[in-house]
Amino acid sequence: MNIEEINRQLFDIHKVELHCHLELAFRASTMREWAIEDGMEIGSDEDFEREFLILAPMDDLPTVLNKFLQTRDRLSSLERIERLAFEACEDMYLKSNVRLLELRYAPSFTLEVFPELGAEKLHEAIIKGCKRAEMMYPMAVGLICLLQRIKTNKENMYWCDFAIEHKGEFLAVDLADDEVGYPPEPFAPIFNKAKAAGLGVTIHAGEPYLPQAPQNIVTSIDLLHADRIGHGVQAIHDEKVIQKLVEEKIPLELCPTSNWLTQAVPNLAAHPLKTLMEMGVKTTINSDDPGVMGIDLMDEYHIAHNILGMSIDQMKQCNSWAAEASYIPEEKKRKVWLNK
Numbered sequence: 479m480n481i482e483e484i485n486r487q488l489f490d491i492h493k494v495e496l497h498c499h500l501e502l503a504f505r506a507s508t509m510r511e512w513a514i515e516d517g518m519e520i521g522s523d524e525d526f527e528r529e530f531l532i533l534a535p536m537d538d539l540p541t542v543l544n545k546f547l548q549t550r551d552r553l554s555s556l557e558r559i560e561r562l563a564f565e566a567c568e569d570m571y572l573k574s575n576v577r578l579l580e581l582r583y584a585p586s587f588t589l590e591v592f593p594e595l596g597a598e599k600l601h602e603a604i605i606k607g608c609k610r611a612e613m614m615y616p617m618a619v620g621l622i623c624l625l626q627r628i629k630t631n632k633e634n635m636y637w638c639d640f641a642i643e644h645k646g647e648f649l650a651v652d653l654a655d656d657e658v659g660y661p662p663e664p665f666a667p668i669f670n671k672a673k674a675a676g677l678g679v680t681i682h683a684g685e686p687y688l689p690q691a692p693q694n695i696v697t698s699i700d701l702l703h704a705d706r707i708g709h710g711v712q713a714i715h716d717e718k719v720i721q722k723l724v725e726e727k728i729p730l731e732l733c734p735t736s737n738w739l740t741q742a743v744p745n746l747a748a749h750p751l752k753t754l755m756e757m758g759v760k761t762t763i764n765s766d767d768p769g770v771m772g773i774d775l776m777d778e779y780h781i782a783h784n785i786l787g788m789s790i791d792q793m794k795q796c797n798s799w800a801a802e803a804s805y806i807p808e809e810k811k812r813k814v815w816l817n818k
């Protein structure tokens with residue numbers, strides 16, 4: 479098969495994106511425009527890359543954090559937020575043929591620097607952007623409310639209640655940030671409440687390459703009611719964890735480029751996506767932070783096919799599992815997603 483034919487076949491797959499952070503899913507040209515409007519000196523591609531992009535494995539956390547904060551500091555108005563949401567959806571459809579898209583965002587992350595936006599208005603602006611894309615393209619979009627490990631339980635409970643109040647628009651809750659310094663256990667009361675209210679639960683767990691990472695997957699399932707795991711890439715180092723994921727049919731939201739950039743895996747060829755799938759884990763393919771990492775979901779399919787050696791049929795299987803695992807209501811799914 480020649481390259482064009484492979485590209486066409488990869489593009490043609492109706493894709494499901496389950497793990498994408500809205501705040502880090504900006505369109506580069508738009509972010510550059512905002513940075514210049516805000517008085518930053520961004521003359522060349524190198525300037526933009528230095529301030530906003532992570533393109534090589536991270537070894538220096540402050541530099542990485544600075545890029546996240548630079549990005550967040552541009553989200554200063556409801557107009558920008560609405561545009562961010564619309565363009566994230568539009569790019570997913572146009573560039574990668576995504577039909578079912580779940581975007582997650584942390585109200586606490588943006589409101590920490592721009593409290594004047596207000597939680598309701600921020601949420602409305604995001605919904606407006608997503609709805610505009612849903613009207614224009616054959617895609618369905620759902621939102622996940624992201625809670626931050628670094629925040630207090632009181633604050634996280636507040637945002638959990640916010641997600642419950644907006645159930646329907648929010649389909650699920652998530653827990654993210656530093657898994658090392660903030661293990662899952664103390665968050666149990668929050669996720670008990672979210673689960674009881676009927677929200678889906680996906681938890682970032684088993685991401686960094688550390689001895690306790692596989693156990694965090696188990697705790698997230700047993701104690702926090704996770705019905706999906708964000709990343710979970712370190713499951714590969716613990717057979718019992720793999721067995722649990724297979725038996726309990728818990729899908730993993732894997733993100734190859736992101737896992738390489740954070741050094742969760744030493745290189746792309748070592749990513750366990752294909753191995754886990756062949757061991758019976760419901761693996762799904764996702765982009766995590768496409769804006770800041772300078773990728774599209776299509777890049778992840780190229781990696782899966784060209785570097786990991788996954789067949790088109792295997793990737794279709796991943797999408798089938800992702801569609802099943804998506805929190806988007808069945809009726810909405812059926813209108814836009816075909817198993818192709």
Ligand SMILES: [Zn+2]
Pocket residue numbers: 497499654682708766
């Ligand atoms: Zn993530």
